[in-house]
Amino acid sequence: MSKIQVVGAIIIKDHKLLAAQRASNRVLGGYWEFPGGKIEPSETPEAAMSRELKEEFGAKATVFEKFSIDGIAELEFGEVILHCYYVRLDSNISKTIAHDELRWVTPDEALALDWAPSDVAVIKALAKTGFNYEY
Numbered sequence: 001m002s003k004i005q006v007v008g009a010i011i012i013k014d015h016k017l018l019a020a021q022r023a024s025n026r027v028l029g030g031y032w033e034f035p036g037g038k039i040e041p042s043e044t045p046e047a048a049m050s051r052e053l054k055e056e057f058g059a060k061a062t063v064f065e066k067f068s069i070d071g072i073a074e075l076e077f078g079e080v081i082l083h084c085y086y087v088r089l090d091s092n093i094s095k096t097i098a099h100d101e102l103r104w105v106t107p108d109e110a111l112a113l114d115w116a117p118s119d120v121a122v123i124k125a126l127a128k129t130g131f132n133y134e135y
């Protein structure tokens with residue numbers, strides 16, 4: 001099964017996480033996810049993250065450390081391996097082209113959302129941190 005390497009952004013402000021709902025016309029449409037996308041061949045995860053956030057949000061981003069666990073799920077189109085990084089947005093979100101909704105959520109609110117399969121273990125571990133990351 002083909003492996004799909006994906007970066008996901010953990011964007012935290014005032015102890016809330018920016019959760020994104022994939023647009024209904026996309027693969028895994030309707031599921032909640034970390035903003036980001038596929039890592040292109042020859043691209044570092046950090047470069048992929050900056051590129052995706054520019055494309056999806058029109059925003060500049062600084063990529064900080066990697067989260068302690070990766071997400072993994074075998075789906076019909078391949079095996080998604082999700083690498084999450086703490087990210088600070090350095091400019092406002094000026095557009096949204098990939099999502100139906102963006103929502104700032106508390107840990108409890110995050111756990112109540114319907115996350116993409118590879119994200120479930122990550123969001124459970126992340127919620128335990130209380131979204132306390134200081135950039």
Ligand SMILES: Nc1nc2c([nH]c(=O)n2[C@H]2C[C@H](O)[C@@H](COP(=O)(O)OP(=O)(O)OP(=O)(O)O)O2)c(=O)[nH]1
Pocket residue numbers: 004006007008026027028032033034035036037038080082116117118119
């Ligand atoms: N961005 C993002 N993608 C995720 C997460 N969890 C998860 O399973 N995925 C999947 C959905 C997609 O199959 C893949 C990310 O690719 P993508 O966001 O570029 O979406 P896509 O397949 O529509 O992209 P494309 O082929 O049209 O360029 O990883 C997540 O938390 N964030």
